Amino acid sequence: MTAAIEAHGLGRRFRRGGWALRDCSFRLPAGRICALIGPNGAGKSTLLALAAGVLKPTEGTLTTPPREAIAYVSQDKPLHPQLTVAETLRMGADLNPGRWDAAVAGKVVEGGGLDPARRVRALSGGQRSRLALALALGKRPTLLLLDEALSDVDPLARRELMGALLATATEDGTTVLMSSHILSELEDACDHLLLIDGGRVRLGGSVDDLLQAHTLVSGPISDLAPHTVVTARATGRRLTALIRPEGPVSTDGGGWQVEEPTLEELVLAHLGAPGVPALLTTAMEAAA
Amino acid sequence: MTLLDLRGPVRVTIGLHRRVLWAALALVLLAAIALPAGRWYVQSLAEDFAATGCKVENTVPGCGIRVRGFLSRSLYVNRMFHYIGLGMGVLPLVLGAFVAGPLVGRELESGTYRLQWTQSVSPARWLAARLAVPAAGALLVLPAFVLLAAWVRRESLDTWYPLQWNELPVYQLIGPVSVSYALLGIAVGAMAGLLIGRTVPAMAAAVTMVGIVTGALVLIRPRLWPALDGPSRGGDAGIFSGPVDLSAVLHHPESHFWPLQLVESAIVLALAATAIVAAFALLRRRHR
Numbered sequence: 001m002t003a004a005i006e007a008h009g010l011g012r013r014f015r016r017g018g019w020a021l022r023d024c025s026f027r028l029p030a031g032r033i034c035a036l037i038g039p040n041g042a043g044k045s046t047l048l049a050l051a052a053g054v055l056k057p058t059e060g061t062l063t064t065p066p067r068e069a070i071a072y073v074s075q076d077k078p079l080h081p082q083l084t085v086a087e088t089l090r091m092g093a094d095l096n097p098g099r100w101d102a103a104v105a106g107k108v109v110e111g112g113g114l115d116p117a118r119r120v121r122a123l124s125g126g127q128r129s130r131l132a133l134a135l136a137l138g139k140r141p142t143l144l145l146l147d148e149a150l151s152d153v154d155p156l157a158r159r160e161l162m163g164a165l166l167a168t169a170t171e172d173g174t175t176v177l178m179s180s181h182i183l184s185e186l187e188d189a190c191d192h193l194l195l196i197d198g199g200r201v202r203l204g205g206s207v208d209d210l211l212q213a214h215t216l217v218s219g220p221i222s223d224l225a226p227h228t229v230v231t232a233r234a235t236g237r238r239l240t241a242l243i244r245p246e247g248p249v250s251t252d253g254g255g256w257q258v259e260e261p262t263l264e265e266l267v268l269a270h271l272g273a274p275g276v277p278a279l280l281t282t283a284m285e286a287a288a
Numbered sequence: 289m290t291l292l293d294l295r296g297p298v299r300v301t302i303g304l305h306r307r308v309l310w311a312a313l314a315l316v317l318l319a320a321i322a323l324p325a326g327r328w329y330v331q332s333l334a335e336d337f338a339a340t341g342c343k344v345e346n347t348v349p350g351c352g353i354r355v356r357g358f359l360s361r362s363l364y365v366n367r368m369f370h371y372i373g374l375g376m377g378v379l380p381l382v383l384g385a386f387v388a389g390p391l392v393g394r395e396l397e398s399g400t401y402r403l404q405w406t407q408s409v410s411p412a413r414w415l416a417a418r419l420a421v422p423a424a425g426a427l428l429v430l431p432a433f434v435l436l437a438a439w440v441r442r443e444s445l446d447t448w449y450p451l452q453w454n455e456l457p458v459y460q461l462i463g464p465v466s467v468s469y470a471l472l473g474i475a476v477g478a479m480a481g482l483l484i485g486r487t488v489p490a491m492a493a494a495v496t497m498v499g500i501v502t503g504a505l506v507l508i509r510p511r512l513w514p515a516l517d518g519p520s521r522g523g524d525a526g527i528f529s530g531p532v533d534l535s536a537v538l539h540h541p542e543s544h545f546w547p548l549q550l551v552e553s554a555i556v557l558a559l560a561a562t563a564i565v566a567a568f569a570l571l572r573r574r575h576r
Contacts, residue, residue: 054402056575072406078399080304087303094296095407
């Protein structure tokens with residue numbers, strides 16, 4: 001499986017010291033739709049900007065497709081305010097000769113009823129997001145990077161845009177890496193997950209593999225060794241714990257219940273337990 | 289990087305700044321019309337004046353009004369040439385401010401550079417396109433304008449108010465230094481814009497830097513080529529006719545026009561090249 005993104009020891013330092021992202025190694029296989037999840041300030045935007053080629057890594061290496069094949073919608077959606085909607089799309093055509101798909105871009109813009117003669121400075125936040133997404137999809141990228149791209153779009157339009165995005169991604173086999181701090185926004189669209197916190201990768205892999213690698217157990221308080229405990233909470237005499245089973249979990253000890261956690265439980269448990277070692281499933285593990 | 293690669297980014301740059309570019313072109317055209325128009329006006333004044341039978345050298349009673357009218361109108365044209373020359377002197381500052389501010393600094397400040405860079409334009413191509421537009425304008429328009437001004441100056445020599453080659457506003461209008469300083473303004477503007485990354489401070493810095501370099505070179509201008517002993521024959525105390533060395537009276541004959549212009553142009557172009565190299569190096573160091 002070829003990788004769309006491969007990072008080795010990737011790090012980026014803030015200009016005033018401190019690390020936005022550090023020691024980040026993972027690979028994202030081509031054609032996957034991956035959610036980039038993390039709390040505010042986790043380093044999501046930094047990672048996406050590095051992948052987009054807008055920032056330069058302070059250390060480590062990052063392999064991505066060439067610039068022509070990457071589209072990126074950043075959080076603040078920079079657009080030229082003095083251009084009209086139509087002129088902005090023409091700019092996309094001018095800058096992407098041989099790649100630009102006017103029909104795809106036009107459809108995204110028309111879906112929101114944007115007047116082509118309207119200047120960008122007169123657009124609302126949601127309309128600007130739509131235009132930025134039209135520019136991104138119009139160049140038919142093989143890697144699409146979205147940084148909270150749909151956060152200021154109304155719920156109805158978000159469904160429509162997500163649909164357009166997934167349709168384009170499916171048709172072209174586009175790899176998508178999209179960030180949000182709200183998991184539910186992305187949960188049903190993504191097949192992979194990359195969780196980062198404090199500038200480091202915490203979890204990465206296909207959603208199914210990640211869920212399979214963890215187990216939610218509850219039962220009488222006892223030693224959970226040899227399993228890796230992510231979080232454990234005692235309520236009365238019972239213990240509820242999210243573990244990474246190392247070998248079969250014995251349920252015959254009496255009263256043990258075993259269930260598969262939800263993705264949300266998995267994410268929240270890891271965010272609450274920064275000391276737990278990171279887990280990358282084989283799908284997203286960087287080649288040594 | 290070939291010129292073909294720059295077609296799209298250049299078209300976008302022109303589209304973004306077309307109002308300023310149109311205004312600049314209109315100003316240049318206006319000046320280009322004013323110069324020969326002034327020359328023909330002076331010619332027709334002289335013919336009309338000759339037809340009256342009056343002579344300036346021998347102002348007989350009854351001719352006073354006509355002589356005054358002829359002289360003051362001729363002087364207007366002479367002044368106009370000087371003002372256009374001063375405009376040429378200010379041009380590098382204006383170009384520097386334009387490149388540092390709207391062309392580069394504002395893009396970095398508002399984040400729109402990220403839009404370009406993720407629309408398949410690499411940072412180096414982005415900067416090259418931003419510089420190509422004003423540089424091409426200067427290289428296409430200014431030489432023609434300089435030739436026109438030089439011709440108008442030569443034609444003024446047999447009028448009552450001849451334009452001397454060594455007057456400051458005239459000197460910078462009729463030779464290659466005008467083009468060199470314009471390119472210096474563009475180069476320094478690019479460096480200031482990239483270094484500072486904010487519109488107004490970058491503009492101020494560019495104007496200051498170009499102003500200091502221009503001022504310093506104007507001061508050492510008489511020393512750029514060995515001057516001849518003795519005072520100038522014409523007795524005109526222009527900038528090159530005065531004492532170059534305080535202990536001895538030196539002067540530059542008109543035959544020194546080309547050596548002086550070429551030496552100064554070479555210095556200015558070397559400075560401009562240094563600024564361009566620094567700008568691209570800065571871009572490469574900060575961004576990939």
